[in-house]
Amino acid sequence: MSWAYEFPGQGSQTVGMGKDLAGAFPEVREIFGEVDEALKQNLSKLMFEGPADDLTLTENAQPALMAVSMAVIKALETQGKISIRNTARYVAGHSLGEYSALAATGSLTLSDAARLLKTRGQAMQKAVPVGEGAMAALIGLDVDQTLEVAGDASEDGQVCAVANDNAPGQVVVSGHRAAVERAIELAKGKGAKRAMLLPVSAPFHCPLMKPAASVMADALAAVDVKSPAVPVIANVTASSVIDPVDIRRLLVEQVTAMVRWRESVNLMTEAGVNTLIEAGAGKVLTGLAKRINGDLTAVSLQTPQDIEDFLKRS
Numbered sequence: 001m002s003w004a005y006e007f008p009g010q011g012s013q014t015v016g017m018g019k020d021l022a023g024a025f026p027e028v029r030e031i032f033g034e035v036d037e038a039l040k041q042n043l044s045k046l047m048f049e050g051p052a053d054d055l056t057l058t059e060n061a062q063p064a065l066m067a068v069s070m071a072v073i074k075a076l077e078t079q080g081k082i083s084i085r086n087t088a089r090y091v092a093g094h095s096l097g098e099y100s101a102l103a104a105t106g107s108l109t110l111s112d113a114a115r116l117l118k119t120r121g122q123a124m125q126k127a128v129p130v131g132e133g134a135m136a137a138l139i140g141l142d143v144d145q146t147l148e149v150a151g152d153a154s155e156d157g158q159v160c161a162v163a164n165d166n167a168p169g170q171v172v173v174s175g176h177r178a179a180v181e182r183a184i185e186l187a188k189g190k191g192a193k194r195a196m197l198l199p200v201s202a203p204f205h206c207p208l209m210k211p212a213a214s215v216m217a218d219a220l221a222a223v224d225v226k227s228p229a230v231p232v233i234a235n236v237t238a239s240s241v242i243d244p245v246d247i248r249r250l251l252v253e254q255v256t257a258m259v260r261w262r263e264s265v266n267l268m269t270e271a272g273v274n275t276l277i278e279a280g281a282g283k284v285l286t287g288l289a290k291r292i293n294g295d296l297t298a299v300s301l302q303t304p305q306d307i308e309d310f311l312k313r314s
Contacts, residue, residue, distance in 0.1 A: 004090040004273045005104065006289075007069045007097035009259075010204075012282030013061045015050035017302070018068045022048070024304035027078045028071040031110065035067045038111035039118055043067065058201060059121035062096045063114045069093075069100040069280030070110055072301050076279075080311040085229040090240060090268050092233035094285060095164075095205070095259050096120070098251065104279070105228035107247060112223045119219045123212035124202050124255070133203030134177040135163060136184050139170060140193035143262070146171040149190060153183035163205035164259045167291040172198070174206035205259055213255040220248045238263035265292045277301060277310075 021028045022044070032044040046055055047064050054060060076082045084091060084104055093101035096117055103113040138146055143165045150173050153160040160183050163174035173183050180197070187195040203209070225247050231240035234250045238260035241247055265276070265288070275297040278285045282302065289298035301307055 002089050002272045003087050003275045003277060004092065004268045005073075005084060005088050005101070005277045005279055006091070006285045007093035007100035007104070008065060008278065008280045008282050008285055009094035009097045010058065010061050010065065010200075012280065012284050013047075013055055013065055014281060015047075015052050015055055017047055017064070017281040018044070018071055019048040020303050021068070021071050021075060025071075025075045025079065027074045031071045031074050032067055034110055035063060035114045038114045039063060056201075057121070058125045059118055062099075062117040062121040065096060065281055066100045066103065066113055066117055068302070069097070070103055070113075072279040072307065073104045075304075075307050076301070076311070079307060080314065082311070082314065088230045089271065089273050090231050090233055091228070092264050092268065093235075094261055095235065095254070097280075097285075098232070098235055098254065100280065101232050102225075102228060102247065105230055105232060107226050107228040107232070107244070108223070116216075116219055116223065120212070120216055120255070123215035124204060124209060127210070127212040128202050128208050130201065132177060133175065133206075133208055134180040135172055135174045135198045135200050135203055136180050136187075136195060137170065137172050137198055138183070138187045138192050138195050141171060141187055141190060142168065143171050145190055146173060146187070149173070149183050149186045150175075152186055153179045155179065155182070159203075159207050161206040162258050163203075165262045166259075167262050167288045169193075170288070170291065174203040175208060176203070205255070205257060207256050209256045213252050216255055217252045220251055233264045233267060235259045235261070235264070238267055240267075261288065262292055265289060265296075269293050269296060275299065 159175035160179035164172035
């Protein structure tokens with residue numbers, strides 16, 4: 001069996017996430033306490049109790065999701081003596097999940113990852129005034145068809161770009177609201193099964209995020225980045241990265257570039273990975289893994305019971 005760990009991105013957050021883990025494992029409470037201290041914010045209370053509108057704010061959702069992912073990893077290490085260093089061939093994370101992957105492999109400290117994601121969330125939200133940008137999911141088109149749609153929708157200096165290549169037939173576009181709305185109509189004309197706006201607060205992973213990329217370049221330059229214990233698959237290139245200089249550069253590029261998730265999963269499977277372990281809130285990546293490659297075993301670990309069952313099987 002060849003494992004890789006994957007870490008979810010924004011959208012997987014829910015009120016109550018991590019609460020059962022904290023109740024079951026003292027080491028998880030330490031993780032959440034360290035994140036709270038790093039941010040000078042009672043983020044764990046917001047995670048456990050809400051309100052949902054505050055948790056959904058980009059600057060809160062991003063470090064919160066990373067914290068839950070790291071809690072799962074810490075519980076595996078403490079309860080089952082299972083470490084990424086000894087069991088993983090690769091790690092990968094979807095968008096903000098790439099920071100979780102880097103923290104899990106020792107490339108970033110937990111505190112630095114939390115602060116970076118807080119900064120990233122704030123910068124991404126400020127990059128485009130609320131209401132000017134949008135994102136849409138185009139279901140039933142492949143990435144080449146979506147690139148054509150995005151190009152045709154980009155009129156009058158307005159941006160429309162492919163933001164996420166998530167799985168065969170599941171691609172997301174991002175940009176100016178009017179351009180994204182044009183893309184929805186164009187996609188329907190090309191035979192998309194569904195095309196709909198997503199409930200997001202900013203147009204992530206497109207050139208409109210350039211101001212946020214500049215902020216992250218400065219923030220990343222100020223932290224220590226180490227070589228990860230196992231190779232990390234970068235969103236921008238869908239290839240493995242271990243050099244700290246490359247890690248910094250690709251994290252900056254990631255803010256405006258497409259998340260090449262389908263290719264990332266394919267790279268891992270082509271290298272012999274047969275089991276993907278999603279560590280953290282939700283089951284989005286587990287579902288995508290099955291759409292990308294039906295032969296993959298995909299496991300979601302987000303509750304104490306999930307961890308207990310996984311350790312019994314391992």
